[in-house]
Amino acid sequence: MTVTRDSDPPVTRRRGSVFERLAALSYRRRWTAVVLWIVVVAAATGASTAVGSAYHNDFSLPGTDAQAARTVLERHGSGQADATLQIVVEDARGIRDATVTARVEGLLDRVALLPGVSDVRSPYEDGAAVSRDGTVGYATVTLDEEAENTDRAQVLKIVETVRAAQGDGLAAAVGGEAARGAEEGGGGAAEGAGMLGALVVLVFLFGSLVAASLPVITAVFAVAASIGLIALASHLADVADFTPPIMMLVGLGVGMDYALLIFSRYRGELLAGAEPEQAARTALDAAGRTVFFAGCTVIIALTGLVALGLGSLQGVALAVALTVLVTMAASLTLLPALLGVFGGRIRRQVARRAARSVRVEGAGWRRWAAGVQRRPWAALLLSLAALGALAAPALDMRLGFADAGNDAPAKSSRQAYDLLAEGFGPGFSGPLIVVVDGGAAPGTGGDAGADVAATAGELRRLLDGTDGIAATTPPIPAGDPAVSTVIAFPDSAPQAAATSELVDRLRAEVLPPLERTSGADLLVGGPTAATEDFASTVSARMPLFVSLVVGLSAVLLLLVFRSVLIPVKAALLNLVSIGAALGVITLVFQHGWFGVQPGPIEAFIPVMIFAIVFGLSMDYEVFLLSRIHEEWQRTRDPQGAVREGLAATGRVITAAAAIMIVVFAAFVLSPDRMLQQFGLGLAVAILLDAVVIRCLIVPAVMQLLGRRAWWLPAPLRRILPEVRLERD
Numbered sequence: 001m002t003v004t005r006d007s008d009p010p011v012t013r014r015r016g017s018v019f020e021r022l023a024a025l026s027y028r029r030r031w032t033a034v035v036l037w038i039v040v041v042a043a044a045t046g047a048s049t050a051v052g053s054a055y056h057n058d059f060s061l062p063g064t065d066a067q068a069a070r071t072v073l074e075r076h077g078s079g080q081a082d083a084t085l086q087i088v089v090e091d092a093r094g095i096r097d098a099t100v101t102a103r104v105e106g107l108l109d110r111v112a113l114l115p116g117v118s119d120v121r122s123p124y125e126d127g128a129a130v131s132r133d134g135t136v137g138y139a140t141v142t143l144d145e146e147a148e149n150t151d152r153a154q155v156l157k158i159v160e161t162v163r164a165a166q167g168d169g170l171a172a173a174v175g176g177e178a179a180r181g182a183e184e185g186g187g188g189a190a191e192g193a194g195m196l197g198a199l200v201v202l203v204f205l206f207g208s209l210v211a212a213s214l215p216v217i218t219a220v221f222a223v224a225a226s227i228g229l230i231a232l233a234s235h236l237a238d239v240a241d242f243t244p245p246i247m248m249l250v251g252l253g254v255g256m257d258y259a260l261l262i263f264s265r266y267r268g269e270l271l272a273g274a275e276p277e278q279a280a281r282t283a284l285d286a287a288g289r290t291v292f293f294a295g296c297t298v299i300i301a302l303t304g305l306v307a308l309g310l311g312s313l314q315g316v317a318l319a320v321a322l323t324v325l326v327t328m329a330a331s332l333t334l335l336p337a338l339l340g341v342f343g344g345r346i347r348r349q350v351a352r353r354a355a356r357s358v359r360v361e362g363a364g365w366r367r368w369a370a371g372v373q374r375r376p377w378a379a380l381l382l383s384l385a386a387l388g389a390l391a392a393p394a395l396d397m398r399l400g401f402a403d404a405g406n407d408a409p410a411k412s413s414r415q416a417y418d419l420l421a422e423g424f425g426p427g428f429s430g431p432l433i434v435v436v437d438g439g440a441a442p443g444t445g446g447d448a449g450a451d452v453a454a455t456a457g458e459l460r461r462l463l464d465g466t467d468g469i470a471a472t473t474p475p476i477p478a479g480d481p482a483v484s485t486v487i488a489f490p491d492s493a494p495q496a497a498a499t500s501e502l503v504d505r506l507r508a509e510v511l512p513p514l515e516r517t518s519g520a521d522l523l524v525g526g527p528t529a530a531t532e533d534f535a536s537t538v539s540a541r542m543p544l545f546v547s548l549v550v551g552l553s554a555v556l557l558l559l560v561f562r563s564v565l566i567p568v569k570a571a572l573l574n575l576v577s578i579g580a581a582l583g584v585i586t587l588v589f590q591h592g593w594f595g596v597q598p599g600p601i602e603a604f605i606p607v608m609i610f611a612i613v614f615g616l617s618m619d620y621e622v623f624l625l626s627r628i629h630e631e632w633q634r635t636r637d638p639q640g641a642v643r644e645g646l647a648a649t650g651r652v653i654t655a656a657a658a659i660m661i662v663v664f665a666a667f668v669l670s671p672d673r674m675l676q677q678f679g680l681g682l683a684v685a686i687l688l689d690a691v692v693i694r695c696l697i698v699p700a701v702m703q704l705l706g707r708r709a710w711w712l713p714a715p716l717r718r719i720l721p722e723v724r725l726e727r728d
Helices: 018-028 030-051 065-075 098-112 152-164 177-183 190-206 209-233 243-271 276-308 312-356 363-374 376-396 412-424 448-464 497-518 527-561 565-590 605-635 638-669 673-710 714-719
Strands: 084-091 117-121 136-143 170-175 432-437 469-472 483-490 521-525
Touching: 018 030, 018 276, 018 312, 030 209, 030 312, 065 432, 065 483, 065 521, 065 527, 084 098, 084 152, 084 177, 084 412, 098 117, 098 136, 098 152, 098 170, 136 152, 136 412, 152 170, 152 177, 152 412, 170 412, 177 412, 190 209, 190 638, 209 243, 209 312, 243 276, 243 312, 243 605, 243 638, 243 673, 276 312, 276 527, 276 605, 312 605, 363 376, 363 638, 363 673, 376 565, 376 673, 432 448, 432 497, 432 527, 448 469, 448 483, 448 497, 483 497, 497 521, 497 527, 521 527, 527 565, 527 605, 565 605, 565 673, 605 638, 605 673, 638 673
Parallel strands: none
Antiparallel strands: 084 136, 084 170, 117 136, 432 483, 432 521, 469 483
16 A cells, blocks of 8 residues: 655656657557558559549749730630641652652651641641751641640650651651650659668668668658659649659658658667667657758748749649658658667667767767867858859859750650751741730621731731841731731740840830731740740749748747847858859759750749758758757857757768758759759759858857857847747
8 A cells, every 4th residue: 555645745747749749659559650651652542543643734824925825826716826746857859859748748647647636737738837948847736735734645656656757868756845745754763863872871871771771761651652642632733744753852852851860869869878769759859849840941931932823833832842741740650650660670780889889979070060160250251152152153044944955866856856947947946926916806806807917917027127037927817817926936046045035125126116006916925935934924023932931931940049140040041052052053054064955944943942942951950050059058158059069960960961962963864854953953952051051151150159149139039939949
């Protein structure tokens, strides 16, 4: 029997945090958690396989000239609104040679019978479709759907049919945006190469294949579930067809990064003598908070893209945000369960490795921090100068979209591009469609038809006399006489700066006088003009997006660290590292360094990289500063807190960065130019952030700020809620 005296103090137990309780639940019911994740992945994969995906590229930009031109053409039944392909043929004997003509006509007859083809216009029906020397000609194939949403299999069948017709002096290729899209590949072997490289880094870090596999397994589960969920979500929202490879790139990198942060803390607790379950609970209670905060920051940054209002880009942002959310959930639930399954084996391996090691944990990083603190100004100024030099080329970044001229020479779209450029000039693959809109409602043309026809004729004469235009077509009436179009071919390539200047000059100087005298609306449209409008819209809305993301992230850091200067420092340094990454992309892809085909930077690359990298940078920022803040709260020694914080986190941050760099850099091997730009930009940004920012600039700045780093005005201190990342 137990006797309790009134004088005995009551026994109180500290209630664990949400993260600690979640870890305990996942650890104790480990097999249930693992099975649940298997069920989630199987259900998402099965449902998406059964239902299929409905990826849809929506590059509409309401309010722009190109979109207005497309809307007018669609409303008035113009064939110029439909998706088209060009079958380009070349023969040194001349395409009007009787033998060549018979072969070309036979090829076009076969293409006309293929699924998805609504019309084929032979080069022999239009004299303008044959080059001046008679050796190159093109047929126009009209498809049933929009270019960005055509059936890939149907387009590939057309490409195969045309390729089969080559030989005996006849060259044939298929051009057009639909052909480019059908021939584009995904990440290829990039995902596998990235995971293999990450696994090698983890094995070197932990000295155990089992321990190294856990972050990889966690990331793979998260990405697999996300792929199925995003395919299902594509039925409810506009999600671009290039979303899955981007999602895999981010999901693999972030998934292994988050799992590593938690696992490293778990390993540290084991080395300190904790039991496996308690080590898992402590790891989730400490590093799990950091992962949760960092994940929320990435999600906020990505959802900030919604403010840009750029069609499919919103769907891409939401899909990647969903991937980060699922990845974060896997790190907080699946990983503790896996630690429960393999905890005993990992504990023995950690103990054996610790017994063989004579190094003091974090000693090298402690010495490094002390060295930076002795010369903070030198470290700060040299680092900023290097980052500034890398960022400078980004000031000259030209946004746009790669065209067929950037494709691999083996692709049919590139071969068609080269043949058209050879026969008709470099601007032939990027025509400008100038629409004459008489303003009448569809089907009520009446007298407006004569006025529109006269205006279209005058428009052609005006365009023929404009510098930068090589040729024009006769006016092409729509199904309704109230609308007509004139197609103008620039004398420069579609992605050349001269073509961009031509579009601006037509809209601002050449066409307005004719609009005033005729009363008709003259709209410059077509893929080339739409690209210019997209790039201009991104540039115009970028400041709003940056302000929104930086502002929200700064508020979160203000709440967590209760400091004014810490959020300002973090925002500025993140902007510098992202600018440097964009500068490297500009040097490589725009200026053609390392033998890369020069061209514009994909218009949505800067905003996507900014959103992703800004969020990931906050990951390292929070992980490092939370340990520094913990030491500062304990010792009130600002210099010592920096040294101990870097000693505790430097190894983990470097390893986590190495993993993401390997995963992201692997996508440079992708055949897709967009994925190459993503991979290089993200890899460079993470490298600079982990090495230059976290290991040099942050210790230097914290040394120079001293106690002022943690300054918070008294009025803010009273009204701000307290959000803690450190364990009590």
